[in-house]
Amino acid sequence: MATNxxxxxxxxxxxxxxxxxxxxxxxxxxxxxxLLSHGADKLTxxxxxxxxxxxxxxxxxxxxxxxxxxxxxxxxxxxRVTMAMEAACKKAHGQPLADMLRDIVVAFVDIKMExxxxxxxxxxxxxxxxxxxxVKKSIQRMRKAADAMLQTAPDADPLPDRLTIDVxxxxxxxxxxxxxxxxxxxxxxxxxxxxxxxxCQSYMAAAALGS
Amino acid sequence: MATNxxxxxxxxxxxxxxxxxxxxxxxxxxxxxxLLSHGADKLTxxxxxxxxxxxxxxxxxxxxxxxxxxxxxxxxxxxRVTMAMEAACKKAHGQPLADMLRDIVVAFVDIKMExxxxxxxxxxxxxxxxxxxxVKKSIQRMRKAADAMLQTAPDADPLPDRLTIDVxxxxxxxxxxxxxxxxxxxxxxxxxxxxxxxxCQSYMAAAALGS
Amino acid sequence: MATNxxxxxxxxxxxxxxxxxxxxxxxxxxxxxxLLSHGADKLTxxxxxxxxxxxxxxxxxxxxxxxxxxxxxxxxxxxRVTMAMEAACKKAHGQPLADMLRDIVVAFVDIKMExxxxxxxxxxxxxxxxxxxxVKKSIQRMRKAADAMLQTAPDADPLPDRLTIDVxxxxxxxxxxxxxxxxxxxxxxxxxxxxxxxxCQSYMAAAALGS
Amino acid sequence: MATNxxxxxxxxxxxxxxxxxxxxxxxxxxxxxxLLSHGADKLTxxxxxxxxxxxxxxxxxxxxxxxxxxxxxxxxxxxRVTMAMEAACKKAHGQPLADMLRDIVVAFVDIKMExxxxxxxxxxxxxxxxxxxxVKKSIQRMRKAADAMLQTAPDADPLPDRLTIDVxxxxxxxxxxxxxxxxxxxxxxxxxxxxxxxxCQSYMAAAALGS
DNA sequence: CATGAATGAGGTTTCATTCAT
DNA sequence: TATGAATGAAACCTCATTCAT
Numbered sequence: 042m043a044t045n046x047x048x049x050x051x052x053x054x055x056x057x058x059x060x061x062x063x064x065x066x067x068x069x070x071x072x073x074x075x076l077l078s079h080g081a082d083k084l085t086x087x088x089x090x091x092x093x094x095x096x097x098x099x100x101x102x103x104x105x106x107x108x109x110x111x112x113x114x115x116x117x118x119x120x121r122v123t124m125a126m127e128a129a130c131k132k133a134h135g136q137p138l139a140d141m142l143r144d145i146v147v148a149f150v151d152i153k154m155e156x157x158x159x160x161x162x163x164x165x166x167x168x169x170x171x172x173x174x175x176v177k178k179s180i181q182r183m184r185k186a187a188d189a190m191l192q193t194a195p196d197a198d199p200l201p202d203r204l205t206i207d208v209x210x211x212x213x214x215x216x217x218x219x220x221x222x223x224x225x226x227x228x229x230x231x232x233x234x235x236x237x238x239x240x241c242q243s244y245m246a247a248a249a250l251g252s
Numbered sequence: 253m254a255t256n257x258x259x260x261x262x263x264x265x266x267x268x269x270x271x272x273x274x275x276x277x278x279x280x281x282x283x284x285x286x287l288l289s290h291g292a293d294k295l296t297x298x299x300x301x302x303x304x305x306x307x308x309x310x311x312x313x314x315x316x317x318x319x320x321x322x323x324x325x326x327x328x329x330x331x332r333v334t335m336a337m338e339a340a341c342k343k344a345h346g347q348p349l350a351d352m353l354r355d356i357v358v359a360f361v362d363i364k365m366e367x368x369x370x371x372x373x374x375x376x377x378x379x380x381x382x383x384x385x386x387v388k389k390s391i392q393r394m395r396k397a398a399d400a401m402l403q404t405a406p407d408a409d410p411l412p413d414r415l416t417i418d419v420x421x422x423x424x425x426x427x428x429x430x431x432x433x434x435x436x437x438x439x440x441x442x443x444x445x446x447x448x449x450x451x452c453q454s455y456m457a458a459a460a461l462g463s
Numbered sequence: 464m465a466t467n468x469x470x471x472x473x474x475x476x477x478x479x480x481x482x483x484x485x486x487x488x489x490x491x492x493x494x495x496x497x498l499l500s501h502g503a504d505k506l507t508x509x510x511x512x513x514x515x516x517x518x519x520x521x522x523x524x525x526x527x528x529x530x531x532x533x534x535x536x537x538x539x540x541x542x543r544v545t546m547a548m549e550a551a552c553k554k555a556h557g558q559p560l561a562d563m564l565r566d567i568v569v570a571f572v573d574i575k576m577e578x579x580x581x582x583x584x585x586x587x588x589x590x591x592x593x594x595x596x597x598v599k600k601s602i603q604r605m606r607k608a609a610d611a612m613l614q615t616a617p618d619a620d621p622l623p624d625r626l627t628i629d630v631x632x633x634x635x636x637x638x639x640x641x642x643x644x645x646x647x648x649x650x651x652x653x654x655x656x657x658x659x660x661x662x663c664q665s666y667m668a669a670a671a672l673g674s
Numbered sequence: 675m676a677t678n679x680x681x682x683x684x685x686x687x688x689x690x691x692x693x694x695x696x697x698x699x700x701x702x703x704x705x706x707x708x709l710l711s712h713g714a715d716k717l718t719x720x721x722x723x724x725x726x727x728x729x730x731x732x733x734x735x736x737x738x739x740x741x742x743x744x745x746x747x748x749x750x751x752x753x754r755v756t757m758a759m760e761a762a763c764k765k766a767h768g769q770p771l772a773d774m775l776r777d778i779v780v781a782f783v784d785i786k787m788e789x790x791x792x793x794x795x796x797x798x799x800x801x802x803x804x805x806x807x808x809v810k811k812s813i814q815r816m817r818k819a820a821d822a823m824l825q826t827a828p829d830a831d832p833l834p835d836r837l838t839i840d841v842x843x844x845x846x847x848x849x850x851x852x853x854x855x856x857x858x859x860x861x862x863x864x865x866x867x868x869x870x871x872x873x874c875q876s877y878m879a880a881a882a883l884g885s
Numbered sequence: 886c887a888t889g890a891a892t893g894a895g896g897t898t899t900c901a902t903t904c905a906t
Numbered sequence: 907t908a909t910g911a912a913t914g915a916a917a918c919c920t921c922a923t924t925c926a927t
Contacts, residue, residue: 102910176433204447208451211427215427216419219421246454298922310886310888318922508919509918627869630869637846637852638845654837662877665877666876673872718899
C-alpha cells in the first residue's frame, strides 16, 4: 500500500545517455535553488525548468509531476544523510559506547550542516510529498546500522532496544531541525553538537541501567 | 521587522459579539477538519467556509487572507500547548528536579496527544505561514516558565543554562513529532513518554555535572 | 454503470439566481458559436468564455470540465429534437400509417434543419463526450412515442416491432447526417425529405407484409 | 480547393522498400490499436510509434503530421469497404434488382463487421481529418459501381436516379453506424441485415413507381 | 453584516514536431 | 535512415479574493 502510494512519485525514466544524466542533475539542483530563493509555494515547475536551463517539457520527461521531482530531491538528500550515518556507524565499530555516540552525533551534525540550506528548504515540502514515509525508510536503515554498530561495543550491556534507538534519533533530528530553522551561527552549532553528544551519551547510559 | 512581517497574518477584527465568536470558532474548527480530511494543498478558503457553514465572504470578514487564518489556527494550537506547559511548570514549583522534568514531559505529551490530529495536520502548513517564527515565541515563553520553575528546585545546582533547556525542548518536540507522524498506538506513546522522561532527567543531570 | 460514467459530465451547480441563468445560457450559446466558427479541436474553454463575455472561472463554476459543457450542449440539442419528435408523434395520433410517417419525417427534417449548423457542429464532438450513450436515451424516448402513435393507426396491422422502428430511425438519422454534412441546398433538402418519406412508408409497409 | 485542403494530409513518401512497407503497416495497425484501447483524444504520435515498435522520428518519416496518419488509416479502411462494394456490384451484374440489393447489403454489412472495431474507432476521428470529404469520394465510387450494376438489371425500369441511390447508401450507413455503436451481437446484426435488405428493396421498388 | 457569483492570473501538464547524433 | 531527447506553445483548470446585492 505504501509502495503503491509512493509509486506516483517515482521518476519517469532513468537517464541512460550522458546528456540525460546532466539534464536530470541540473533539474534537481535547480529545484533546490528555487526552493531556497523563492520558497516552497513559489516553486513552480516552469521556474525550476527555467533555472535548470531546460524547457518544462524536458522536466516532465524525467518526472511525471511536480511532486515526484520534489520527492526525488528529498529522497536524494535523505540518502546522503543516511549513507553518511551508515559510514559513521561502520567506522565506529568496536569502540566504546560513548565514543560511538559522539562519532555518530558529529557525523549527523556535520552532514546536515554541510548542506544546511537544503535541509531547511526540504522541511517545507516534506508534507506535500509523503515525506514521513520516505523518512521512515531512512530511519530503518539508520537503525539497522546503529544496531550493528552497538553490538560491537565492548561496554554496551545490555544492548539498547529499538525504542531507545528510535527515541535517540528522533531527539537528534528534532534538535537539529530547531537549530537549522533558527539560523544558528557556526559557534552555536558547535555548542549544540556538544550538548547533543552529552544528551545521547547520558540517555543511553540511563537507558541501560533502567531496563 | 519580524513584527511587520507577521502583521499580514493578524486577524482582521476581534469578535465582540457572541454570534461572531461562534462564527470564528466554526471557521477555525472547519479549517482543521479540512486540513485533516483533504490535506494542506487541497485546503481552499471556499472549502473551509463551506464546512463551517458560512460563505467565503464571511470568512474574509474575519481573516484578511488564507494565511492569516492558518496562522491563527496554528498560533491557537501552540498557545494551548504553551499554556499547558506554563501551568505544568508552575504546578511543579518546589519539587525535586527529576519530578519536575517528569511532570512537564507528561504534560507535554498529554496536551499534544489530546488533539494529536491537529498537531499532525498543522505540521503541514507550518512552513507556509512563518511557522518557525511563531514557534520561536512559544519557545521563549516555555523557556521562561521552565527557568522560573527550575529556580525553585531544591536540587538543581548549578541551574541549567539556556542552551540546555532549548536542547531539551527541541528533543522533546522532535521525539513527539516523529511519534505523531508514525501514527503510534496509545501503548507506544506511553512507552515513548517514559523514555522521554528518562532522556530529560539523564540529560539534565549530565548537563549539571558537565558544566 | 452508464450512469456513473456520465456523472463526470454533469453540470456542477444549478443556477438559482437570475444572473446565473443568463450566464449559463450565454456560455452554451458561445460554445455553439465557437464550435461553428473554429471547429471542435480549436474549441477551448478560454475561447468559449471569451465569446460568452465571462471569465474562464465563471465557466468552471457551472461545468466541472470541458466535456461536461459539450455534453450539456449536445444533450440540450438532442432534447429539442426529441421533444419535437414526441410532439409530432402525438399530433399524428389516429391518422393512417402513411400520414403518420410523412408527418414525423417532416418534423424530423424540419427540426434538424432549423438549427442545421448546430447539428453538424455537434457531430464533431459526439464521440468525445459519450455521445452514443446520450443518443441511446433519446432514441428510447422517440421509440416510445412512436410506439404509442402507431398503436392508434387504423391501418397498422400488424404493429411494427422494435427492430423495425429502430432501423427506420437509424436510416432517417443516417440520411439526415449525410445530407447535412454535404451542405445541401434547401431544394435538395426538400427532395431528400420526400425520398425519406417514401423510404419510411415503403419500408414500413414491406415490414408489415414480411412479418 | 478541396484538393489543396487535403494535400496536407497526404503521406510523405511512398514506401518502395520492403522494410518500409512493413514499417508503414505496423504504424497503421498501431494507430488502430491505440484508437481502440485509448480513444481518439489519448492517441498521441509517441504512443502510436511505441506500439508500432519504432521511434517517433520514424513515424514522421512516413507521415508529415498526425492528421495525415489518421487520414491514411481512415482512407484505407474506406478503401477496403469501397472495393468490397465495387466487387459485390460487379458480381451482381445481370441479376434481378432484388437480388442485387440483397447482395450489396450483405456485402456492406459483412465488410463492416469484419473489422467492426476499426469502424467504430474511426468514427471518432472522422471529423478531425476531413472525414466527410474522404467519405464523399468513396460514395462517388460506390454510386458509380451501383449505377453500372443497375443498368444490367433486367427489371430495373426506370433506373433509379442519383438521389435515390445516395439516400439508399446513406440509410445503409446510418443503420450500420447505429448498430455498431450499440455494440450489437452477431444475431442482432443478422436481423438488422435482413431488415436492411428489406428496406432497400422496398424503397427501390417504391422509388421506381413514384418517379 | 452576509452572500456567492465573478474574476483572471498563474499553475500544472501534454504532445506534435524537430534535429543532432 | 533511425533514434529519442528536447522543445515550447497552448490547453485545462484552480482558487484567493472582491464586491454588488
